[in-house]
Amino acid sequence: MGIVRPHLWFDDQAEDAATFYVSVVPNTSIRSVVRAPTGTPGVAEGAAFIVELTLDGMPVTFLNGGPVLKLDDAFSFVLECQDQAEIDHYWEALLADGGVESQCGWLKDRFGVSWQVTPTGLDRMMGADADPAGTARAMAALLTMVKLDIATLEAAYAGQ
CATH class of the missing domain: 3.10.180.10 (2,3-Dihydroxybiphenyl 1,2-Dioxygenase, domain 1)
Incomplete structure (x- = not known):
């Protein structure tokens, strides 16, 4: 795999989106979910913060960062x-x-x-x-x- 991968910013649905794509797109899996530590801006403590997935073989990162970016x-x-x-x-x-x-x-x-x-x-x-x-x-x-x-x-x- 290469060193370049997409990184998408979500308000608070990164884990739900990743789970959905696993159910729809073949060769897709969630590799890891990092939970937000205390004080993470825009994300509740313990909520999904960073979701690493493989989308049809391509590494992709989803981030829950709050409503700052769309x-x-x-x-x-x-x-x-x-x-x-x-x-x-x-x-x-x-x-x-x-x-x-x-x-x-x-x-x-x-x-x-x-x-x-x-x-x-x-x-x-x-x-x-x-x-x-x-x-x-x-x-x-x-x-x-x-x-x-x-x-x-x-x-x-x-x-x-």
Whole structure:
């Protein structure tokens, strides 16, 4: 594993978020939970303070630091899906209990973390080696979507 890892600031839901991601994302586990000692600003004594997890094999740190900082859409996790069934599954799971849909395959889960739920083939349609006309058609289709629809994107890319 590398030396760079994401570090996300939560008000007070870091442990709940980590537990949720363990239940949704394969190859995810909580490695440790550090409880707040007396006098930790913004965190009650004994509450989860630092949560170290592995999210799909990537080390990630969650911190409960109180309401000083907020998560926003400038940071997101990209979740690449093999097929439409996988997109549908993760879309519903991440929206459960208060998540909010956005557009172009983006959503915000109930903890305020932004996710891009995308098909693995999107790089092929949008990458440097893609057909520029196909990319333009696929992008036009993508911009009309909330949850991404692979068949529609593929048809647009192909000019159908």
